[in-house]
Amino acid sequence: MHGKCFRRGTKMDEQRVISVAASALGKRCDSFELFFLRKNGISVEARGKKIESLVNSNESGLAIRVVKDGRLGFSYTTALSEDGIRDAVRIALASSVASPLEQAPFSKVFEISHIEWEARDLSWSGIGVEKKIGLALQMESVALSTSPLVSGVKKVRYEDEDRYVRIVNSYGLDLSFESTIYECSALVIASNGDESKIALDFGFSHTFDGLKFEDVARNASLKAVSLLGGRSVKSARLPIILESSVSAELLEVFVKGFYGNNVYKGKSKVADLLGKKVYHTSLNLVDDPLLKDGYRSSPFDGEGTPTHRKYVIRDGTIENWLLDNYFGHLLGTESNGSSRRDTVLEPPSIGISNLYVIPGHATSDLFREMWNGIYITSVYGVHTINPVTCDFSLGAEGILVERGMKTRPVCGIVISGNLHDIFGGDILIGDRLVFFGNVGSPEILLPDVSISGC
Known part of the structure; x- marks a missing residue:
């Protein structure tokens, strides 16, 4: 349900683009939303002491959403001429015919929080x-x-x-x-x-x-x-410590169970557990769109709803779903600023901004508590995790820990379990919060995990 046109014409500035689209829509729909995006940048790849790739990108585009007779239409264009914009308006209006009837309204005018740091580098x-x-x-x-x-x-x-x-x-x-x-x-x-x-x-x-x-x-x-010189270990149930990057990878899958669209469609194992204590008391999972120096910080979301720091899980209790206007409406509440859009090519969808686990104990405490186990530094096959049940079976590498000390590399093992179950167990969370893009985590000790080895 989208359109695209590349007609010849004079490319217009941002304000003219908005004005032409708004004028073309006029009173032909119940309501509309215009999303203008401009991105400029460069990517450089090097290998063998020479540059393998250098790409400059300069992109601008307009996405249009309309509600007409209670139905949602969508279109976009990167041809920012009058012809291109008017064609995109026509396609957005026409596409609404095939859309479901029940649609939430677009965001109203709110007071927006200001980010207290400079998100743009003026240099x-x-x-x-x-x-x-x-x-x-x-x-x-x-x-x-x-x-x-x-x-x-x-x-x-x-x-x-x-x-x-x-x-x-x-x-x-x-x-x-x-x-x-x-x-x-x-x-x-x-x-x-x-x-x-x-x-x-x-x-x-x-x-x-x-x-x-x-x-x-x-x-x-x-x-x-x-990781050189790694050997496998015998199959057993052992405590493991997840290195921060591994924890972040798993959290990125785990959090999808808290997306409003998955909750509404029954594609979440915890869909009926809002307000219930499901996880260990030490687990606090936060999504903070206003985080200082955050990878994906913004004062408003992909629909223009104000953003704010919110607990997904507080002290082990599920406190919030992540909601946009549409699924907030379907679940009998409202958006909490969790709509994301990185492109004009697709409509906005629910997602995270800066998701992280609040730090806890000194990392040395985790190794002392584990005593004997494995420090997991890499996992393979995260894409195979079932996003509904969160069952996992992942190839892994790491370092053997004996008497609280790292001793030798470990490879050729598979760790298995269920993310909801392990986060509900007697976990211990470290104090070194590290972000990998827009997901951050400290090390996390899991006391009892199935290890398949030699």
């Missing part, structure tokens, strides 16, 4: 391409020099984006927000004889100078080296 346009290329090449150099066991760099990547969003609707809402993000990653290979291991690390910042690219390269190298 963005003054940072030359040569400097960005140099950063990528330097990352590779740092990775290779970290250890003699580092045999190669599969890829280092630098990427930035300056993003501007404006949402206007027929209720009088007119909001805009601009932000800048810089990202880098390193995929490093360590080898010893015939054995090779590969590891990834990632970093981001809202300022170029804040990007800790050397740390990213070094951490990826050290992680790859630490």
